[in-house]
Amino acid sequence: MKIAIIAPSSVPFTIGGAENLWWGLLTSINQDTPHQAELIKLPSPERNFWEIVESYQHFCQLDLTYFDLVLSTKYPAWMVNHPNHLCYMQHRLRGLYDTYSLGGCTDLNVQYPQEVIAIQQFMSVNQGRRSSLNDFFLKLAALRAKVDSTSESLTFPGLLIREIVHFLDGVGLAKTAIKKYTAISYTVANRNTYFPVGSSVEVIYHPSNLRDFRRGSSDYLFTVCRLDNAKRVALLIQAMHSVKTNIELRIAGTGPAAESLQKMAGDNQKIVFLGFVNDQQLTELYADALAVLYVPYNEDYGLVTIEAMMSAKPLLTTTDAGGPNEFVRNGETGYSVPPDPEAIAQRIDYLCEHVQEARQMGLNGRKLVQDITWENTVAKLLGETKPPIVSTPVKKRKRITVALTFPVFPPRGGGQVRAFHLYRHLARWFDIELVCFTNANDAPLRAEIAPGLTEIRIPKSAQHQREELAIEQQVGVPITDIVMPQLYPLTPAYVEALRASTAMSDFIVACHPYLLPAIQAVSNQPIWYEAQDVEVALKQRVLPDNPTGHKLLDATRQVEQECCQASTLIWVCCQEDAQRLNQIYGVDSSKILEVPNGVDIETVNYVSLEDRHSWKSKLGLNASSFTALFMGSWHSPNLAAVGSIFQIAEQLPQVNFLIIGSVGLAFKHEKRPANVGFMDVVDDETKAVTLSLADVALNPVTFGSGTNLKMLEYFASGIPVISTPIGVRGLGVEAGKHCIVVDIEDFAEAIAALKAEDLTKKERRVKNARQYVQEKFDWQAISQRLFNRLTQLNLV
Numbered sequence: 001m002k003i004a005i006i007a008p009s010s011v012p013f014t015i016g017g018a019e020n021l022w023w024g025l026l027t028s029i030n031q032d033t034p035h036q037a038e039l040i041k042l043p044s045p046e047r048n049f050w051e052i053v054e055s056y057q058h059f060c061q062l063d064l065t066y067f068d069l070v071l072s073t074k075y076p077a078w079m080v081n082h083p084n085h086l087c088y089m090q091h092r093l094r095g096l097y098d099t100y101s102l103g104g105c106t107d108l109n110v111q112y113p114q115e116v117i118a119i120q121q122f123m124s125v126n127q128g129r130r131s132s133l134n135d136f137f138l139k140l141a142a143l144r145a146k147v148d149s150t151s152e153s154l155t156f157p158g159l160l161i162r163e164i165v166h167f168l169d170g171v172g173l174a175k176t177a178i179k180k181y182t183a184i185s186y187t188v189a190n191r192n193t194y195f196p197v198g199s200s201v202e203v204i205y206h207p208s209n210l211r212d213f214r215r216g217s218s219d220y221l222f223t224v225c226r227l228d229n230a231k232r233v234a235l236l237i238q239a240m241h242s243v244k245t246n247i248e249l250r251i252a253g254t255g256p257a258a259e260s261l262q263k264m265a266g267d268n269q270k271i272v273f274l275g276f277v278n279d280q281q282l283t284e285l286y287a288d289a290l291a292v293l294y295v296p297y298n299e300d301y302g303l304v305t306i307e308a309m310m311s312a313k314p315l316l317t318t319t320d321a322g323g324p325n326e327f328v329r330n331g332e333t334g335y336s337v338p339p340d341p342e343a344i345a346q347r348i349d350y351l352c353e354h355v356q357e358a359r360q361m362g363l364n365g366r367k368l369v370q371d372i373t374w375e376n377t378v379a380k381l382l383g384e385t386k387p388p389i390v391s392t393p394v395k396k397r398k399r400i401t402v403a404l405t406f407p408v409f410p411p412r413g414g415g416q417v418r419a420f421h422l423y424r425h426l427a428r429w430f431d432i433e434l435v436c437f438t439n440a441n442d443a444p445l446r447a448e449i450a451p452g453l454t455e456i457r458i459p460k461s462a463q464h465q466r467e468e469l470a471i472e473q474q475v476g477v478p479i480t481d482i483v484m485p486q487l488y489p490l491t492p493a494y495v496e497a498l499r500a501s502t503a504m505s506d507f508i509v510a511c512h513p514y515l516l517p518a519i520q521a522v523s524n525q526p527i528w529y530e531a532q533d534v535e536v537a538l539k540q541r542v543l544p545d546n547p548t549g550h551k552l553l554d555a556t557r558q559v560e561q562e563c564c565q566a567s568t569l570i571w572v573c574c575q576e577d578a579q580r581l582n583q584i585y586g587v588d589s590s591k592i593l594e595v596p597n598g599v600d601i602e603t604v605n606y607v608s609l610e611d612r613h614s615w616k617s618k619l620g621l622n623a624s625s626f627t628a629l630f631m632g633s634w635h636s637p638n639l640a641a642v643g644s645i646f647q648i649a650e651q652l653p654q655v656n657f658l659i660i661g662s663v664g665l666a667f668k669h670e671k672r673p674a675n676v677g678f679m680d681v682v683d684d685e686t687k688a689v690t691l692s693l694a695d696v697a698l699n700p701v702t703f704g705s706g707t708n709l710k711m712l713e714y715f716a717s718g719i720p721v722i723s724t725p726i727g728v729r730g731l732g733v734e735a736g737k738h739c740i741v742v743d744i745e746d747f748a749e750a751i752a753a754l755k756a757e758d759l760t761k762k763e764r765r766v767k768n769a770r771q772y773v774q775e776k777f778d779w780q781a782i783s784q785r786l787f788n789r790l791t792q793l794n795l796v
Helices: 017-032 049-060 114-125 130-146 159-172 233-240 258-265 279-287 303-310 341-353 355-369 374-381 414-426 462-475 484-490 492-502 516-522 535-542 547-566 575-585 609-618 636-651 662-667 684-693 709-717 744-755 759-776 779-792
Strands: 002-009 036-043 069-074 085-091 180-183 201-203 220-224 249-252 271-275 289-293 315-318 334-337 399-404 431-438 445-450 453-459 507-511 527-531 569-572 592-594 627-631 656-660 676-680 696-699 721-723
Touching (some): 002 049, 017 036, 017 085, 036 049, 114 159, 130 159, 220 279, 233 249, 233 258, 258 271, 279 303, 289 303, 289 355, 431 492, 484 547, 516 527, 527 547, 535 547, 535 636, 627 636, 627 684, 627 709, 636 662, 636 676, 636 696, 636 744, 656 662, 696 709, 709 721
Parallel strands (some): 002 036, 069 085, 085 180, 180 201, 220 289, 569 592, 627 656, 656 676
Antiparallel strands (some): 445 453
16 A cells, blocks of 8 residues: 655744654654555645645645545645545644634634635535635635735735634545544544544554663653753743752753743753753653653644653653653652742652652653554554554453443533542542433434543434423423433433443443433443432422422432442432432432532633733723623523623622633523623633632522532632632532632622722732642542542442
8 A cells, every 4th residue: 555644844944743743754664564655744724814825825735645644733724625634633723723812813803805705615615525615716816916915905914814824724634525534532532622522533652752761870860852842841940940959951952942941940950951862862761750840832743742651750740741651650650749949849858768669750750651652553544453462461441331321522510520520530440431412413423532432422313312302392491301201212322232241331420310210221230329419409400390390309309219229339429419419319329429520620720810911901991991700501490590690790880791612692682781791602712811810709509419620620729719618518528718708799899899809808818719629629630539439339
């Protein structure tokens, strides 16, 4: 087979991880397989609007039909049209995707010429259509001839070029264009909008091109990277100023930030800049390091991680580093800490004081990555995986099937967030399948959404959807979950998917009680009940006081009681829920485990109060403006909370109130105060920016059960929080120390007081809250505690 590896050549030319991948694939295919490969690169400058457009157009026009297979890894190379096209994704143009909102690009008020509006309309009706590309580029050529290059509409990065790149990527990466989707990491595979909805993406790790890794002495700390802001070497320099141990940090690499980093290091003798080092020097530097430090922001993969572990060195990274966290297991192969200089310094001192422990972590890391070889990478890419020469007995991992009434990925609402993060961390020890219902017009899906975690998504049948809507019209509120016990048989595809999954599983989890009848219809395996709420108490607040409402409430009580009785274990979010289940159904307390709601610390960026003001300035916002944020899904306690916010907003006309999440959809046609805005459902990047700009986060809920995930996310991001007593239920937080807790009637007064409060006092409170969440409610720690408890019960 003749294979073309097609890639962009950066202008000006630089060597990085992408080049490492292409050269490694080229060499391995030609030396380790019967196939022949050629690396074809086109110059691809991306310094302005029109260079981006031209680069995409050049790859669109490239004819590679004389090859049997085309392999692309990066924009805009995947625009090549070939009948046998494999995408091995490194990343999209990140400045126009996952980091776009961080760049302060706000051209929403630009008045576009008619030619631009016509192009936008053309894109909207031609999504994914390769046949439209000729006309599209002709329209762009006409635009270039008429509109001056300095026009606001042609800024880069900017809204129009972002729309164009998204449109073109949608064509190049369409399901009809790509035979197989793969990615270099789960970090890449799980990024929003990177792959077509419903596509299956295989993650294949690749090695470094360095050779002759060895384990030497433990003399110093080491890092290597391009010296620019994204790699955050400044964090390491700040940390070294606080390190107590007398040990050097040797920094290899060059880049635009080199001079400023050297100034930051000052006369600190413990920080040594090595500049450029060749491959032989690099392997020697890895070999004799005590530990490797690597703290980039949201890295796609991070070859430094693999190189460090191949050298049997522990890696110290940060919780928001992205790819490195797929290999760093705290206390086993290294450490992942918050992106804070003091936290990094403390862990450096720990490694220096526990050298033998650090060496064992390095050995663990080498064992973890030892099978990441070019031969294995190429074999997996080409679907030609060979059996190992020596068969090593492997202990069989137990399997769990989870039945859900809703899809999980990407996680948006509280139930989705809990399911995704709890089970992705449990997948360290179990193979887990989530068998989920989704809407009738959605596509079926089977995809690995995290290592060891697979989501199987089954659309409701048309009859199922019709009958559900008919009941919903009678009660006036969503009842997808409540009617599931009676309607699930109308979707036989779900029953068969659940039967197939449970046939291979050791345990079955009912996530909420409503699919218990479906589970019992297909399996006799032990059932664990994940009680995210006390359902009968929650639904009593939602359902109308009429015969249909009463009937549905009785059905909820019955299925919840049966689930409590049939389950061998019940997981509750807080002790209050355990007590209520005991009171209502007489549940045996010995089979109840507390598995609290959590937050994925590694994905929530802590922003200090001082930095919040600078963020506002960068985005052109009034630094003195004051924004109160509320996040929530379309959930009855949140609906009532928005009603309370309307009343509070009328009392505080100088405060801006921002509400994000699906709860806003219920108020589309409602009259609201002028200082209340809605953003509805937003992507993770938009939410992160919003969390970094808000001055206070609110949780004015007055009823409900379980615990509020929004509270943990607020705390983790560094926002001052005001909550009702109900809002902090089950969290164990201290009023005053972690947040302000007042009754709903006192919210307006509390917001006004916080606005005028001393900055030092506010900063102390938010830092206490962040630390508390990190210690008690990080999903990784929660899943570890649950696994330990299951081990004690001899279930694993």
